[in-house]
Amino acid sequence: DAKTTQPTSMDCAEGRAANLPCNHSTISGNEYVYWYRQIHSQGPQYIIHGLKNNETNEMASLIITEDRKSSTLILPHATLRDTAVYYCIVRVHQAGTALIFGKGTTLSVSS
Amino acid sequence: DSGVTQTPKHLITATGQRVTLRCSPRSGDLSVYWYQQSLDQGLQFLIQYYNGEERAKGNILERFSAQQFPDLHSELNLSSLELGDSALYFCASSPRAGSFTLHFGNGTRLTVT
Numbered sequence: 076d077a078k079t080t081q082p083t084s085m086d087c088a089e090g091r092a093a094n095l096p097c098n099h100s101t102i103s104g105n106e107y108v109y110w111y112r113q114i115h116s117q118g119p120q121y122i123i124h125g126l127k128n129n130e131t132n133e134m135a136s137l138i139i140t141e142d143r144k145s146s147t148l149i150l151p152h153a154t155l156r157d158t159a160v161y162y163c164i165v166r167v168h169q170a171g172t173a174l175i176f177g178k179g180t181t182l183s184v185s186s
Numbered sequence: 187d188s189g190v191t192q193t194p195k196h197l198i199t200a201t202g203q204r205v206t207l208r209c210s211p212r213s214g215d216l217s218v219y220w221y222q223q224s225l226d227q228g229l230q231f232l233i234q235y236y237n238g239e240e241r242a243k244g245n246i247l248e249r250f251s252a253q254q255f256p257d258l259h260s261e262l263n264l265s266s267l268e269l270g271d272s273a274l275y276f277c278a279s280s281p282r283a284g285s286f287t288l289h290f291g292n293g294t295r296l297t298v299t
Binding site: 107109111113116117118119120121124162164166168169170171172173174175176177178 | 188190219221228229231234236241242244274276278282283284285286287288289290291292293
C-alpha cells in the first residue's frame with residue numbers, strides 16, 4: 076500500500092479555512108484516499124474519501140491533484156471543535172484488508 | 187453517535203488476568219474491526235470479522251483472540267494480561283468487508299495494574 080506523509084502539526088485560526096496536506100507519491104491507480112480525524116481519546120471519525128475527482132460533503136472538501144500524488148483536506152470554516160488529529164490513509168477497496176493509521180497531523184484551532 | 191456500542195467503557199484489572207471486551211456494530215453492518223491505541227504505538231489494527239468469519243489479521247498477539255457471533259456482535263478476549271496491554275481498544279463497523287467508511291465506537295479503556 077502507498078505510504079502517506081503528513082506534517083506533524085498545524086495551527087489554524089477559528090473561522091479560517093484549514094488546509095491539511097498529504098503526500099502519497101507512490102499511490103497506485105486503484106487506491107483511494109481516505110481522511111479520518113480523532114478528537115482526543117474519542118473513536119476516529121470518518122470525514123471523506125476519493126479516488127480521482129475532488130469530493131465535498133457537509134464536513135469537508137478533498138482536493139486530489141491530477142497526478143494523484145498528493146491531496147488536501149479542506150475544512151472551510153474551522154471551529155475549536157475541529158481541533159483533532161487528522162489521518163490521511165491510502166487503501167484499495169479489497170476484502171481482507173484494513174485501514175492502517177499513521178501518526179497523522181495534529182490540527183490546533185485557536186480563537 | 188456512531189451507532190457502535192462498546193462495553194465496558196473502563197476496565198481495571200491485574201497482570202495475569204483475562205478480560206472480555208464487547209462490541210455491538212451499527213445496525214446493518216456486517217463487518218467489525220478491532221484496534222488498539224496506546225500512547226507510544228498509535229492506532230494499531232488487530233483483527234477484522236465479516237459476518238462471523240475472520241477476514242483480516244493485523245498485529246494481534248497470540249494472547250488475544252476475537253470472535254463475531256451470529257447476531258453480529260463481537261468480543262475481544264485478552265488473556266495473561268501485561269502492563270503493556272494497557273490501552274484504548276476501539277471497535278469499528280462497516281457494511282461490507284471491503285468498505286472503509288468505518289464507524290468507530292468510543293472505546294474501552296483498559297488499565298492493567
